[in-house]
Structure formats: structure tokens, C-alpha cells
Amino acid sequence: MDAYEQITRNVSEVVTEDEVRALAESPDGKRAYVGYEPSGVLHIGHMLTATKLIELQEAGFEVTVLLADVHAYLNDKGTFEEIRDTAERMKEQFLAYGLDEEQTEFVLGSEFQFEREYVLDLHALELNTTLSRAERAMAEIKSGESAKVSQAVYPLMQALDIVYLDVDLAIGGMEQRKVHMLARDVLPAINEDSPTCLHTPLIADLSTGIGKMSSSTGTTISMEDSTEDIQEKVNSAFCPPTAAPDPDDDGNDRENPVLQIFEYHVFPRFEQVVVERPEEYGGDLTYDDYETLEAELESGELHPMDAKTALASYLDELIAPGREKIRAE
Ligand code: NAL
Numbered sequence: 185m186d187a188y189e190q191i192t193r194n195v196s197e198v199v200t201e202d203e204v205r206a207l208a209e210s211p212d213g214k215r216a217y218v219g220y221e222p223s224g225v226l227h228i229g230h231m232l233t234a235t236k237l238i239e240l241q242e243a244g245f246e247v248t249v250l251l252a253d254v255h256a257y258l259n260d261k262g263t264f265e266e267i268r269d270t271a272e273r274m275k276e277q278f279l280a281y282g283l284d285e286e287q288t289e290f291v292l293g294s295e296f297q298f299e300r301e302y303v304l305d306l307h308a309l310e311l312n313t314t315l316s317r318a319e320r321a322m323a324e325i326k327s328g329e330s331a332k333v334s335q336a337v338y339p340l341m342q343a344l345d346i347v348y349l350d351v352d353l354a355i356g357g358m359e360q361r362k363v364h365m366l367a368r369d370v371l372p373a374i375n376e377d378s379p380t381c382l383h384t385p386l387i388a389d390l391s392t393g394i395g396k397m398s399s400s401t402g403t404t405i406s407m408e409d410s411t412e413d414i415q416e417k418v419n420s421a422f423c424p425p426t427a428a429p430d431p432d433d434d435g436n437d438r439e440n441p442v443l444q445i446f447e448y449h450v451f452p453r454f455e456q457v458v459v460e461r462p463e464e465y466g467g468d469l470t471y472d473d474y475e476t477l478e479a480e481l482e483s484g485e486l487h488p489m490d491a492k493t494a495l496a497s498y499l500d501e502l503i504a505p506g507r508e509k510i511r512a513e
Contacts, residue, residue: 187211190243194448195236196358196385199368203380207352212244216353219250219293219345221261222271226506227406228397228449230274231281232384233355235452238282240353247288248349249278254293255341258334260327268292273513277407280506282453296348297341305347305374309340312373313366321366324359343367346379354381359396385448388439393422397441405499407506414503418442418496423488425481442488442495443481447474450498459486459494 188208218233251271318336326335368378386396390403423442451474459469471477480486
């Protein structure tokens, strides 16, 4: 796999391809980052971007993880003290998940976001952005129903952080794309370059395959889950043996979240996936790539129940080190 392919593997959107190709020519020492609102416990959404960071570290990138405490506060996630406490716990969990300790820098937003120069730059961005644009950028991030002034400031700070953290590549889930587009448009107003971005896919709701998996609605998987919790959640996941029919006939086919988790979480971290089966059902199946597993599930060679059993065990292996940390607290 060449560097460009490795960097863009499993991403939904590359902004722009030319810019990422230029980075891929000499990835060593380049810096990528992801920001997270500290929430205490890593869930499968955090793990998806973390997997991309691990792949980027393998390609030679340095990584910055921004623990966005001020952003979480602006998005109504608790008192500032509560948020600060959870940030430290999350850092430990990211390392347990497999981020390289030497190649990862963890930064708290509040370490630089209150400095005079930052605040003045922020006000300059506020002057250059309409309220409606800021509100639109937040459509898939904000909590609560009504838009608050704090939520208009939020995306501008996210844009500015990209400048202050001096990163070459911004990573985020697809729900961050409008914030990144706003950053690309508005940063030139303060004489800064537009950031290069990669957006990771959103995983569908585990039990229905409709919409996106979210910790606020429906089922998610987190580092707090026991082995049994994971088995139970994965076993009741939506996993049709063939491409699913469209439930509302609105042109949006259901996704298969079991396949998505194999593709975006398991194959990037394991060289080979073994699905164990008793001899009388044909014995173990071994997969070197995701595409073959998908094809065999769709042809019926791989039974959904066997796929789920294997998925639960690989997910458990990925989560186990972080779970130990949480239990030891
Ligand atoms: C991500 C978040 C907050 C601030 C950031 C600053 C720079 C880069 C990425 C950042 C959190 C993100 C979320 N908006 O929804 O979790």
C-alpha cells in the first residue's frame, strides 16, 4: 500500500485530494490531530478516529489529541471542573487503545485558548462569520434544541485551534465536516491557510442499521462494557445475510453495522480475522481482508451468528486494556 492509500484508507471524504497527496510525499514528522469533547469514557465513535490516528502513526505522522475541555463546556456538557476531571481519564484510555505514547501529544484546550492573542484572533473570526453560517456548521454537533451563542463561538474556536496547534492534517468524523468547511473558508480572513481534512465514516445504529450510532440515543459500545455486555450488544445487532431492503422505501438502504465494525475497527488492527466454527459446520474460516469476509457473508458461506461471535471477541480484545484502566481507578 502506498502512503496516500494508507492515509486515506477507510475514509469517507478527503479535502482535498491534492493536498493529501502532497502530505503523503513526506509524511515523516507531519502532524495530524483530532479533538474530542472529554466525556469520561471512550466509545466506539472515539475509537474510529483513534484507529485512523494509529494508522497515521504507522505512516510516520506525529499525532496531537486535543482534549477540548472549553468546547465541551460551550456545548453544555457539564461544569468546567467536571469536564477537566474526565479529560485526564480519557487520555489514559486512548493510550490503552493503542496510540503510541512517544508519538502522541495530548493538549487541553484551556492551556492556550484563554491567551490574549488567541482571544483576539477569535474575535476577528467572529467578525468574519455570520450567525447562520456558524449555526449550520454545528447542526450535527450541538446538544440541546435551541442554539445558544456559545454554540456559534464553538466552531470558530475549533477553526482557530487548527492554527494554534500547528497541524498539517485535521481528522474528524463526517459530523465535523461543516465545521472544517467553515474553517477552510474563514481562516484566510486572518491570513491563515485552509486546513487539509480527512473525515471518517459514521457507523449505523447497531440494532437497526438506520441512521448513525450515538451514545445519546440507542446502543453504543464503550470501554465500560464487560465481555458479556459486548457479546449481548453484538449478538442483537442488525446483520442481514444479504443486502438489506429499504425499510421506508426512501432510497436509503440500511447499513450492516456488523460489517462496518469489521471494516473500520477490526481489519485495520488485525492482520487476519479468524471466525471459529465447529468442525461439523465446516471448521474455522480465516480472512486476510475485509472484502472477502463481506462477500462470504453475502453469499451465505459465513453465517451472521458466526460473524457476530467473532466480532464480539475481536472488539473485546481491543477494549480490554482500556477496561482494565477504568476498573483500576
Ligand atoms: C474537535 C472538537 C473540539 C475542538 C476541536 C478543535 C480542533 C480540532 C478538533 C476539535 C470536538 C468535536 C466534537 N467538535 O464534536 O467532539
